[in-house]
Amino acid sequence: MKKIWVIIFNCCLLGLPVLAWAGGGLDVPEELGNKVNLANLSGINLFFARYYNDNLWAYAAIVTVLMGVVGFAIALVTDVILKMVGMEVSKIEHHE
Amino acid sequence: MFDIYLPIAGMQFNALILVAIGFSVGVLGGFFGVGGAWVVTPALNAFGFPMAYAIGTDLAHIFGKSIVATAKHRKMGNVDMKLGLISIVGSVVGVEIGAQNVMWLSRLGLAGPIVRYTYMALLFGLGIYMLYDYATKDKRTKQATANPGAGVGVMPARKTFNLPPMIHFPASGITISFWTVTFVFLFTGWLSGFLGVGGGFFRMPALIYLIGCPTAIAVGTDLFSVLFSGAYGCFTYGVKGRVEIIAAILMLVGASIGAQIGVTAVKYIRGYGIRLLFAIMVILAGISVSLKQFNLSVASQWMVMCAALGMCVVIMYQMWQGVKKERAEKAGH
Numbered sequence: 501m502k503k504i505w506v507i508i509f510n511c512c513l514l515g516l517p518v519l520a521w522a523g524g525g526l527d528v529p530e531e532l533g534n535k536v537n538l539a540n541l542s543g544i545n546l547f548f549a550r551y552y553n554d555n556l557w558a559y560a561a562i563v564t565v566l567m568g569v570v571g572f573a574i575a576l577v578t579d580v581i582l583k584m585v586g587m588e589v590s591k592i593e594h595h596e
Numbered sequence: 597m598f599d600i601y602l603p604i605a606g607m608q609f610n611a612l613i614l615v616a617i618g619f620s621v622g623v624l625g626g627f628f629g630v631g632g633a634w635v636v637t638p639a640l641n642a643f644g645f646p647m648a649y650a651i652g653t654d655l656a657h658i659f660g661k662s663i664v665a666t667a668k669h670r671k672m673g674n675v676d677m678k679l680g681l682i683s684i685v686g687s688v689v690g691v692e693i694g695a696q697n698v699m700w701l702s703r704l705g706l707a708g709p710i711v712r713y714t715y716m717a718l719l720f721g722l723g724i725y726m727l728y729d730y731a732t733k734d735k736r737t738k739q740a741t742a743n744p745g746a747g748v749g750v751m752p753a754r755k756t757f758n759l760p761p762m763i764h765f766p767a768s769g770i771t772i773s774f775w776t777v778t779f780v781f782l783f784t785g786w787l788s789g790f791l792g793v794g795g796g797f798f799r800m801p802a803l804i805y806l807i808g809c810p811t812a813i814a815v816g817t818d819l820f821s822v823l824f825s826g827a828y829g830c831f832t833y834g835v836k837g838r839v840e841i842i843a844a845i846l847m848l849v850g851a852s853i854g855a856q857i858g859v860t861a862v863k864y865i866r867g868y869g870i871r872l873l874f875a876i877m878v879i880l881a882g883i884s885v886s887l888k889q890f891n892l893s894v895a896s897q898w899m900v901m902c903a904a905l906g907m908c909v910v911i912m913y914q915m916w917q918g919v920k921k922e923r924a925e926k927a928g929h
Contacts, residue, residue, distance in 0.1 A: 534837055549604070552604055571852070572663055578852060
């Protein structure tokens, strides 16, 4: 019997956020019509600006993937450099 | 001299300033386990970045930086992956509820003042509580030593709520009800959505005081959560065309170097030392928000930047002292 009440209580708790969410309704993102002037741009600036003008979803995907890849690459490179200079970190003991 | 053209924002900007802002927030982020949007956004804005681009660019660099910092914290055993993954569910729902509450308050014309006063109360309340906790830790330790069976410890007493299912987190060394964890992250997520901030600065103390994580694990696990919110923020602001990618990459380079220093500093400073510095930083951020409330926006922006730079210097100094001590000990052996 106790188990049933636990299950019912858990279901009610799970339902609360859904009810609160349903009460509001989602907003449609605002449409932004900014365009970058491509004249005088070259190289990487032109590459990003073209995607920005043509397809913001593709631009957003490129930005997100690029930041992840750059972050990951920097983490790997700094790890190697720190190892070389003898500042490698390992598991620590947790002191309060 | 180091001016570069940023095509998306359509402006000239000094590359060194971007790297320096990234560096200082990288140190803070790696050390405190926060994204640092409350430092970067006003800093970029103060140097002439339009606000919407400042927020989007900041979130993009936070995503990259949190990968660097989380990877290093993981090596040090400071990331509770299980807890971090569970935090995402509660946080996402909480953010949406908070955002809906703000929309409702906006329709009533009350959003601005209520959000600002809640923000101020939270920053000052949290900072003062953590200072109090730091100031009374020795007294609690003495009491615990005198009465080992009385249940008085260094950690403040947490309410135990044992509704099943109970979950064990081996990395943090705690067993806690799924509902406690969910409600804590739902609440911190709600605060994020309500205040319009990443939420690292209240999720980190929540992990310590409400969940019961050791301080270093709270820092690492919070950064792991920031990684996901940063990725989502980067994408959604990218879709809205408000991420200046060149600026974000330059900031990421500075932040990555800073994060290495910040994370390494955690190794040399004890948990309560981290909490004390965090409390001071949160109170300074509260003063900055209060200045803004009284229409002193420029003073507020400079206040938060100076506080961030000052705290970076303190963290780097403490780390340097720790490194010197460690080397002296090794030489002694």
